[in-house]
Amino acid sequence: MSSVLIGLFVFSSAAPLLEAQAPAPATEQKSPPPPTAQELDQLMAPIALYPDALLAQMTTASTNPQEILDVTNWLAKNPSLSGPALTAAAEKQGYDPAFLALVTFPKVLQMMADHIDDYAAIGLAVKANQADVSASIQRLRAQAYEAGSLRSNEQQKVEVQQASSQPIYVIQPANPLVAYVPVYNPTVVYVAAPSTTTALITFGIGIGISALVYSNQPWGWAGWGWGWGRGGVIYYNRGPWGGIWVGGYRPPVYWYHPRPPYYRGYPGYGGNWGYHPPHYRPPYPGRPPAYRPPNYRPPSNGTPGYRPPGSTRPPNAGNRPPGNGNRPPANGNRPGTLPVRPGTGTRPPGGGNQPSTRPAPRPGGQPRPAPRPAPRPRPAARPSN
Numbered sequence: 001m002s003s004v005l006i007g008l009f010v011f012s013s014a015a016p017l018l019e020a021q022a023p024a025p026a027t028e029q030k031s032p033p034p035p036t037a038q039e040l041d042q043l044m045a046p047i048a049l050y051p052d053a054l055l056a057q058m059t060t061a062s063t064n065p066q067e068i069l070d071v072t073n074w075l076a077k078n079p080s081l082s083g084p085a086l087t088a089a090a091e092k093q094g095y096d097p098a099f100l101a102l103v104t105f106p107k108v109l110q111m112m113a114d115h116i117d118d119y120a121a122i123g124l125a126v127k128a129n130q131a132d133v134s135a136s137i138q139r140l141r142a143q144a145y146e147a148g149s150l151r152s153n154e155q156q157k158v159e160v161q162q163a164s165s166q167p168i169y170v171i172q173p174a175n176p177l178v179a180y181v182p183v184y185n186p187t188v189v190y191v192a193a194p195s196t197t198t199a200l201i202t203f204g205i206g207i208g209i210s211a212l213v214y215s216n217q218p219w220g221w222a223g224w225g226w227g228w229g230r231g232g233v234i235y236y237n238r239g240p241w242g243g244i245w246v247g248g249y250r251p252p253v254y255w256y257h258p259r260p261p262y263y264r265g266y267p268g269y270g271g272n273w274g275y276h277p278p279h280y281r282p283p284y285p286g287r288p289p290a291y292r293p294p295n296y297r298p299p300s301n302g303t304p305g306y307r308p309p310g311s312t313r314p315p316n317a318g319n320r321p322p323g324n325g326n327r328p329p330a331n332g333n334r335p336g337t338l339p340v341r342p343g344t345g346t347r348p349p350g351g352g353n354q355p356s357t358r359p360a361p362r363p364g365g366q367p368r369p370a371p372r373p374a375p376r377p378r379p380a381a382r383p384s385n
Helices: 002-021 037-044 052-061 065-077 083-092 097-102 106-114 116-128 130-146
Strands: 156-163 166-173 182-184 201-203 225-227 233-236
Touching: 037 116, 037 130, 052 097, 052 106, 052 116, 052 166, 052 225, 052 233, 065 097, 065 106, 065 116, 083 097, 097 106, 106 116, 116 130, 130 166, 130 233
Parallel strands: none
Antiparallel strands: 156 166, 182 201, 225 233
16 A cells, blocks of 8 residues: 555656656647847738728738638638638638638738748737837838828728827728728838828728728628727727627647748848848739748748748648649659669569560460470480490
């Protein structure tokens, strides 16, 4: 009895150590630290001038970068769906409410997938402190407003409100039933420029959101926004978003591995918004990025296929055809095939030194002829006299 008690005591005392040494689940991946205020401004600069509701959906969706890739791949496989049918089909997949609202903006989702590291970093900042993300958006909007770039027009309505004696910049669609995605260059809109007749912010084709506006579901457009005067929290389904989703989507395979963005190649590096990174092109919706950070692997077949070094990909991910994914060696011989026979240009079927052809079987199942008797040995030669 005493030996049993001693064994239980030893096991219970060693249990925390064993638990600490146990490997972490595959879904738990070490993420880079949240971005600083300056880095967050660089990340938010390409989208800070988006309408409030759309921006709230994008920032919350960024907290699950794997789902960004999964939903974008699913959209690529279902190009014929649109309108309420598209939202209903996405709901059956179990996607989170932010993605059910974003499927109406497929080019925006594709842009997020193409720049997945950037949006994963935004998601980290949202999880760490929503007020920091809100402050970054307001800083950028204030600069664009002072530069004369951010103004009301036929596509958007810009309001300057006051909250705690601080100006708050609110952006809403000019037509409540139609949303426009702005297109602009961050190296230009945040810098005071001389008067010009050319608009620094243009817009794509308007997207009808009437089905989202009148929907009482969690992904309804009217339920999204920002509590600018209430600590800068993100509102989802008419209440503060706390990181808990209704859909509860869980990716079947986690193949995205977080990696810190390459801030040196972004506008605003070092606090200089006039800084033009080499070969930089703004991430406009519907246009794949021309700038590639180190070790960037471009999308495959129009679907998000970016993988940082050392990451793995699940079978048939990114709409690849089924198979083991092994490419043939450089000499053209596939694994498991036989070498070419010298002088013939053909491979022997089935074996190494087997003949290239086999005799045809006898028709009708005729019996084989009896083997010939072995020849009799010749008598030995007689010696000559």
